Amino acid sequence: MALALSALPLSLSLGAPMAGPASRAAVSMQAYGAVAPTAGVAAGVAAGGPMAGPGVDSSILVQGGSLRTWSYRSPSVEQVQVVLSTEGRPLDADIELWQGPDNTPCKMRVYVENGQLRPFSAVVETPRGPNTIAIRNIGQVEFPLAANVVADNVDAPSAECLDTRMTIQGGALRTYPFDPTVDSVQVLLKTDGRPLNARIELLQGPNNNKQVIELYTEDGLDRPFFCILETPGSGNVVRVVNTAPVEFPMTASVVPNSINEQMGYEAVLGGDVVLGGDAGW
Structure with a gap:
């Protein structure tokens, strides 16, 4: 009798023999049902997949x-x-x-x-x-x-961008100035199936490169190049250079993407320099 009483606390402390079907089900759900979804969410967030929330970068x-x-x-x-x-x-x-x-x-x-x-x-x-x-x-x-x-x-070129293409011969360049109200521009480069070699420059002031893209594509028809350049401030000019030989012409289209109507044309003291303008003293 003493041996049975001494063994009883041991059984209660282990807990496994005393657990019924309901207890075992609860243990199983706690061990498998809560851990797996948490790991899945973590994996989705880390991979940036569909399980990541809208606010996750x-x-x-x-x-x-x-x-x-x-x-x-x-x-x-x-x-x-x-x-x-x-x-x-x-x-x-x-x-x-x-x-x-x-x-x-x-x-x-x-x-x-x-x-x-x-x-x-x-x-x-x-x-x-x-x-x-x-x-x-x-x-x-x-x-x-x-x-x-x-x-x-994925961003796509607008109808205006597709309709305003101009040919740039090999070794030639074209410049596209924009007003201060233009916040960003679309750039689309294509060929007729020949290789595409180009350099795209965003200038703000004389020879002041804010952004430069040197591009190569083996087939400018199958793989055209499209990008959006941010153009804050005033005095922005996009320069497109065809760096290929004269046998490889290309077509270029550079049009405004977004326009800020609240942007003024006047110079602001301490702000960007307006080419050809005065400081308004």
């Missing part, structure tokens, strides 16, 4: 000198949008499209003076997957950048 920080890749195995992904920004520091990056081993059908070099004021946003055509987007931060370690590559809700 899916950008990835790319340190200076490092490389990040985004792979899309589905052939249904025909274009992706690349967005690069910083916290106000300069942005210097290489963007490449990899399709198969040792095949780079599109690549570009991007420089932005202020990645917070003028974030880089471009659409990369990715027909016939699988494709991989590679972004390399070629700046110093003190200049990290935030990169985001998405395949949903």
Whole structure:
């Protein structure tokens, strides 16, 4: 009898023999039903997938000198949008499209003076997957950048942008000045199937490059280039240069994307310089 009484607390402390079916079901739900969804949400947020909430930023920080890749195995992904920004520091990056081993059908070099004021946003055509987007931060370690590559809700050129194309012969250039009311512009470059080599510059003042894009595409008809340039302030001029030989012409379209009607034309003391204007003393 003493042995049975001494064994009773041991059974109660272990708890396993005394648990009924309801208790075992509760334990199972606590062990498996609560942990799995939490892990799934964490994985979705980390991957920036559909389980991430609308307020979650899916950008990835790319340190200076490092490389990040985004792979899309589905052939249904025909274009992706690349967005690069910083916290106000300069942005210097290489963007490449990899399709198969040792095949780079599109690549570009991007420089932005202020990645917070003028974030880089471009659409990369990715027909016939699988494709991989590679972004390399070629700046110093003190200049990290935030990169985001998405395949949903990709920007598309407007009807005005598609209808106002102009031919730029090889080695030639064209300039497009814009009013201070224009906050951003659309740039669309295409060819008739030949390779596309171009340089896009955003200037604000004489030879003052705020943003430079050096572009190569092996087929300008199958993989046209489209981007949106932020143009805050006044005195903005977009310069498009066809760096290819004379045998490789291209068509370019540069039109306003967004207009701020509240932006005034008058010079502001302590603000941007207005070319040809006075300070209004």
